[in-house]
Amino acid sequence: MDKKNTKKSHIIIVSNRLPIILKKAENGKIEVEKGAGGLITAMAPILKNRNGIWIGWPGYVHEAGIDDNRFPAIQSAVSGYSVKSVMLSSDELKNYYEGFSNSILWPLFHGFTDKCIFLPEYWISYQEVNKKFALTVYQNTDDPDFIWVHDYQLILVGAQLRKFSKRTPIGFFLHIPFPPIDTFIRCPWRFELLSAMLEYDIIGFHTILSKRNFIGCIKKIIQDAQIDAKKAFDETVSEIRFNGRVIRTGVFPISIDYNEFSLHSWDKKVYKRSKKIRNNSPDTKILLGVDRLDYTKGIPEKLKAFKWFLTHFPRFHKKVHFIQLVVPSRREITAYADLKLKIEQLVGEINGIFSTNDWLPVQYMFRNLDRNELISLYRACDIAFITPLKDGMNLVAKEYCACNIDEKGVLILSEFAGAAQQFYQDAILVNPYDIEGTARAIYRAFNMPLEERNQRMRNLRENIKNKDIFWWLNSFLNAAIEKDLSSFPRVDEYFPDKPTANLGM
Numbered sequence: 006m007d008k009k010n011t012k013k014s015h016i017i018i019v020s021n022r023l024p025i026i027l028k029k030a031e032n033g034k035i036e037v038e039k040g041a042g043g044l045i046t047a048m049a050p051i052l053k054n055r056n057g058i059w060i061g062w063p064g065y066v067h068e069a070g071i072d073d074n075r076f077p078a079i080q081s082a083v084s085g086y087s088v089k090s091v092m093l094s095s096d097e098l099k100n101y102y103e104g105f106s107n108s109i110l111w112p113l114f115h116g117f118t119d120k121c122i123f124l125p126e127y128w129i130s131y132q133e134v135n136k137k138f139a140l141t142v143y144q145n146t147d148d149p150d151f152i153w154v155h156d157y158q159l160i161l162v163g164a165q166l167r168k169f170s171k172r173t174p175i176g177f178f179l180h181i182p183f184p185p186i187d188t189f190i191r192c193p194w195r196f197e198l199l200s201a202m203l204e205y206d207i208i209g210f211h212t213i214l215s216k217r218n219f220i221g222c223i224k225k226i227i228q229d230a231q232i233d234a235k236k237a238f239d240e241t242v243s244e245i246r247f248n249g250r251v252i253r254t255g256v257f258p259i260s261i262d263y264n265e266f267s268l269h270s271w272d273k274k275v276y277k278r279s280k281k282i283r284n285n286s287p288d289t290k291i292l293l294g295v296d297r298l299d300y301t302k303g304i305p306e307k308l309k310a311f312k313w314f315l316t317h318f319p320r321f322h323k324k325v326h327f328i329q330l331v332v333p334s335r336r337e338i339t340a341y342a343d344l345k346l347k348i349e350q351l352v353g354e355i356n357g358i359f360s361t362n363d364w365l366p367v368q369y370m371f372r373n374l375d376r377n378e379l380i381s382l383y384r385a386c387d388i389a390f391i392t393p394l395k396d397g398m399n400l401v402a403k404e405y406c407a408c409n410i411d412e413k414g415v416l417i418l419s420e421f422a423g424a425a426q427q428f429y430q431d432a433i434l435v436n437p438y439d440i441e442g443t444a445r446a447i448y449r450a451f452n453m454p455l456e457e458r459n460q461r462m463r464n465l466r467e468n469i470k471n472k473d474i475f476w477w478l479n480s481f482l483n484a485a486i487e488k489d490l491s492s493f494p495r496v497d498e499y500f501p502d503k504p505t506a507n508l509g510m
């Protein structure tokens with residue numbers, strides 16, 4: 006048999022961050038830590054099975070003369086597959102990462118155009134760094150490989166690889182929303198970004214809305230692209246024809262390792278810790294928010310809704326305890342530093358108005374918790390309060406439900422989180438801009454009968470269990486190779502067409 010034919014194809018994952026973290030310890034030595042998260046869990050088996058490589062930045066700023074060859078420990082931190090670092094200088098981090106990625110694409114794609122800083126030097130650096138990533142991919146991969154590029158920091162990698170004459174299949178998954186044309190059009194580099202996306206063979210989004218927005222932009226901006234509008238707008242996976250090539254786009258809502266979270270919740274240490282959290286607030290219901298420090302997460306709006314709730318429903322004083330965990334993120338960017346101050350001011354204001362000697366309404370934490378602590382919080386709380394102004398998916402909502410093993414909890418969820426598309430029947434959906442409506446949702450969650458809570462939570466958990474991270478991975482990879490696209494069921498879709506404040510009291 007031809008040796009070439011028996012060769013197993015490799016899979017290459019390319020993301021801004023590697024599944025490991027390099028850190029400088031106090032003694033000046035570089036230490037390697039394993040990264041965590043659903044994507045890493047999901048990718049590990051397939052990377053091991055397919056002799057894979059993960060290419061990305063290890064979270065450490067390049068110092069002259071240092072490259073990843075100096076860190077043999079990197080390789081021992083992951084087992085069964087290889088990692089390859091792309092080292093970045095502090096200038097690159099400033100212009101490519103904090104600049105183009107997080108001060109242009111992140112706000113633009115989430116619809117916060119007033120926060121975009123369209124500086125040409127950011128664009129130059131973005132192109133250079135994407136080229137650097139592409140070069141690392143090119144130098145470390147043989148044909149036939151499937152290359153899977155992740156997220157908004159690396160949109161140009163596919164196009165750059167084509168310039169290096171890579172003809173092998175390349176996929177792209179966008180972890181954040183794709184904006185509508187009237188937002189996207191404001192980007193001075195709209196044509197370059199969209200054309201680059203069409204160099205991929207398959208492009209995945211979390212929601213049908215993102216896919217439609219993308220198709221809408223292609224139709225207006227890339228004139229020669231041929232699209233069957235009906236299919237493109239309604240079907241899970243559809244095709245675009247452009248320059249003699251076929252590009253597939255599809256809807257693949259990302260998920261979590263359901264079994265891992267659910268099992269972890271049964272852990273004795275988690276049980277003890279969650280009991281302790283509960284005992285600290287006897288006879289009260291715990292409301293929990295877990296968000297990265299980000300203006301898209303709607304933390305000030307959530308605090309305002311909680312204030313409205315306490316102002317208008319005084320009988321719940323001392324009966325509710327709101328724990329808000331804010332995870333530090335991107336503090337170098339002014340918009341994030343300002344947001345932190347705003348949150349702290351609101352927390353102070355609410356506690357100042359309502360707290361008593363034996364009751365603190367808001368417990369605010371600004372730090373990273375370890376996994377045990379986080380899962381204990383999920384287990385301890387009665388109501389998850391997740392109200393982003395815009396979110397690609399929101400994994401916290403899924404993690405909370407997976408950990409709700411007694412099935413008594415309630416999920417309050419923003420209709421602008423991608424997760425709302427999956428959970429609209431069983432979560433209490435809110436419009437986070439509607440402060441009163443969101444406050445009334447807390448009231449409704451408080452008063453929801455046990456039987457109804459059980460039923461809704463069971464449905465939510467079943468949904469996540471059936472569509473876990475492994476399902477997501479398989480759907481994307483199948484869509485890349487499947488001949489008959491009609492085998493993908495149509496997307497179950499939610500559109501907010503009725504007032505959300507109508508929350509029976």
Ligand code: GDG
Nearest residue numbers: 180259297332372373374375376379396397398399400401
């Ligand atoms: C982007 C998109 C999309 C949080 N606090 C701690 C901690 N976390 C973990 C959670 C969860 C993750 O961080 C947050 O994920 P999200 O999905 O909620 O949000 P983003 O970080 O904005 O992620 C988002 C996602 O990509 C995937 O495609 O859903 O829309 O914006 O996993 O558990 N983990 C630990 N300690 C903490 O204190 N260990």
